[in-house]
Amino acid sequence: MEDIHGYLGPIRFTSETKARITTPGVATGLAWTPTGGELLFIEATAMRGKKGLTLTGQLGDVMKESATAALSFIRSNAKSLGIDDEFFENHDIHIHVPAGAIPKDGPSAGVTMMTALTSLLLNKTINRDLAMTGEITLRGQVLPVGGIKEKVLAAHRAGIKMVILPDWNRKDLEDIPKNVQKEIRFHFVDKMSDVLNIALDHKRPRAGIKKQKRK
Numbered sequence: 001m002e003d004i005h006g007y008l009g010p011i012r013f014t015s016e017t018k019a020r021i022t023t024p025g026v027a028t029g030l031a032w033t034p035t036g037g038e039l040l041f042i043e044a045t046a047m048r049g050k051k052g053l054t055l056t057g058q059l060g061d062v063m064k065e066s067a068t069a070a071l072s073f074i075r076s077n078a079k080s081l082g083i084d085d086e087f088f089e090n091h092d093i094h095i096h097v098p099a100g101a102i103p104k105d106g107p108s109a110g111v112t113m114m115t116a117l118t119s120l121l122l123n124k125t126i127n128r129d130l131a132m133t134g135e136i137t138l139r140g141q142v143l144p145v146g147g148i149k150e151k152v153l154a155a156h157r158a159g160i161k162m163v164i165l166p167d168w169n170r171k172d173l174e175d176i177p178k179n180v181q182k183e184i185r186f187h188f189v190d191k192m193s194d195v196l197n198i199a200l201d202h203k204r205p206r207a208g209i210k211k212q213k214r215k
Contacts (some may be wrong), residue, residue: 032147
């Protein structure tokens, strides 16, 4: 029994991943660690309050800034996103990253936080086969991040079928094994609006590469 892991490889967390993404406000991100990539679940919820933002889960300063930027982007684009702007006047927002005993930081969770928040506010669940990584700007751009190979391999181990990556990271796909590329549908984006269109559109993913059309 002790040798099973060595023969069969890492345990796949497909059922756990899909079980978590069953309600609005939960998104699957991808993170880099010194030991490899891993899935990063981000949860968002709202309650009656006065425009407060609470962040929990041992988050570093960079991730806290990403969360603030994500909320600011959503508030400044509430009308175009179909969100009632008055909602923010009477509610507090809480963003939580589970596994709180493990410190987490780095500029790669911005798109995941933004997607989790938008999912919550629109009351729409996110595609359960989807994971993502990328940093964001207040102008709605998606910036490149590091550790793409490790992140994609983590997604593959978990049974993820679709991954959103920054367009500027397209070159990093060369480092991904061909068999993994064949089993994952890659979406390369440069705008946060493209991220939301993919994440909240529950179509069956196909393996390969897809570049979002520029508007």
